[in-house]
Amino acid sequence: MTESTTLTPAAPSRPDSLVIDGVALESRLIMGTGGAPSLDGLGAALVASGTSLTTVAMRRYSPAESGSLFQLLVDHGIRVLPNTAGCFTARDAVLTAELAREALETDWVKLEVIADEHTLLPDAVELVDATEQLVNRGFKVFAYTNDDPVLALRLENLGATAVMPLGSPIGTGLGILNPHNIELIVSRANVPVVLDAGIGTASDAALAMELGCDAVLLATAVTRAQNPARMGEAFKHAVIAGRLAKEAGRIPRREHALASSAMEGRAEFL
Amino acid sequence: MNITLNGAPRTVADGASITALVSEVTGRALAADGQATDGQRLGVAVAHNSEVVPRSQWHGTALADGDDVELVTAVQGG
Numbered sequence: 001m002t003e004s005t006t007l008t009p010a011a012p013s014r015p016d017s018l019v020i021d022g023v024a025l026e027s028r029l030i031m032g033t034g035g036a037p038s039l040d041g042l043g044a045a046l047v048a049s050g051t052s053l054t055t056v057a058m059r060r061y062s063p064a065e066s067g068s069l070f071q072l073l074v075d076h077g078i079r080v081l082p083n084t085a086g087c088f089t090a091r092d093a094v095l096t097a098e099l100a101r102e103a104l105e106t107d108w109v110k111l112e113v114i115a116d117e118h119t120l121l122p123d124a125v126e127l128v129d130a131t132e133q134l135v136n137r138g139f140k141v142f143a144y145t146n147d148d149p150v151l152a153l154r155l156e157n158l159g160a161t162a163v164m165p166l167g168s169p170i171g172t173g174l175g176i177l178n179p180h181n182i183e184l185i186v187s188r189a190n191v192p193v194v195l196d197a198g199i200g201t202a203s204d205a206a207l208a209m210e211l212g213c214d215a216v217l218l219a220t221a222v223t224r225a226q227n228p229a230r231m232g233e234a235f236k237h238a239v240i241a242g243r244l245a246k247e248a249g250r251i252p253r254r255e256h257a258l259a260s261s262a263m264e265g266r267a268e269f270l
Numbered sequence: 271m272n273i274t275l276n277g278a279p280r281t282v283a284d285g286a287s288i289t290a291l292v293s294e295v296t297g298r299a300l301a302a303d304g305q306a307t308d309g310q311r312l313g314v315a316v317a318h319n320s321e322v323v324p325r326s327q328w329h330g331t332a333l334a335d336g337d338d339v340e341l342v343t344a345v346q347g348g
Binding site: 098112 | 276277295296297310311312313314315316317320322324325340341342343344345346347348
């Protein structure tokens with residue numbers, strides 16, 4: 001290498017961090033970890049996705065388990081967002097959040113209180129109760145909620161740090177079933193809105209961002225893809241693309257065609 | 271004496287502290303403040319009879335016969 005020219009890496013062209021609770025997250029893609037067949041594969045997918053924040057579940061410690069997911073995230077500089085997956089009551093969710101705070105030394109929690117195993121839909125009553133308790137105990141609550149604009153506002157008013165409406169039920173890959181409600185939630189929220197659950201492929205994530213969401217959270221779409229790392233990379237770009245499109249301002253939808261070429265000056269053929 | 275750890279019976283020394291139990295199960299040496307002495311983060315938490323015990327209190331919390339302990343960590347999910 002000659003000493004005269006040293007190429008400096010280009011600075012990030014447009015820093016567009018998501019700031020939550022005073023923390024700047026470089027990526028607007030929040031990853032989940034459920035469904036990955038191996039820790040190595042998961043690590044590769046997370047790195048490819050460019051995520052800055054990743055959610056983990058809390059379960060009984062097993063000495064037989066090889067490798068530590070927590071250590072994997074620490075090693076990759078990915079911030080950890082513990083969740084209360086599997087909790088059906090506010091009591092269980094609060095206890096699980098307390099354990100997560102102790103184990104992982106963060107007061108951020110993705111609050112998930114589900115009604116039943118069949119739908120995995122949030123139980124609104126328990127969710128509201130748990131949000132109130134956790135906020136009072138000093139937690140930063142990321143509330144996983146239905147795509148209900150009224151409930152989302154309730155959670156915000158109770159002190160939720162972010163509201164996370166579902167696109168469709170967990171693991172279905174059905175995408176965003178009610179884009180109108182997501183837009184409504186976004187238009188009224190004063191806290192970050194994270195589209196969580198139901199994402200099937202990259203275009204779903206782009207749509208979420210186009211609807212005005214501040215970030216997207218997904219797991220299954222990557223961990224159960226045929227090539228998780230490649231899908232992680234696809235989502236990285238999808239979230240950026242959707243965000244750019246939202247900021248750029250899309251054209252209005254029209255009923256009839258609108259020519260983009262001038263009619264004047266056409267050649268005439270006899 | 272006998273306790274229940276993560277739903278299974280386990281025998282521990284009389285008057286063992288939570289620190290001793292966690293150290294034994296995880297195979298990590300722990301300081302009195304509940305941090306791992308290898309400098310890495312421990313990444314586990316303890317509920318003792320359904321109450322979360324901060325790691326700073328593990329050392330001073332003695333287990334009693336019949337106690338129920340949950341020891342949890344981060345795993346894939348959600």
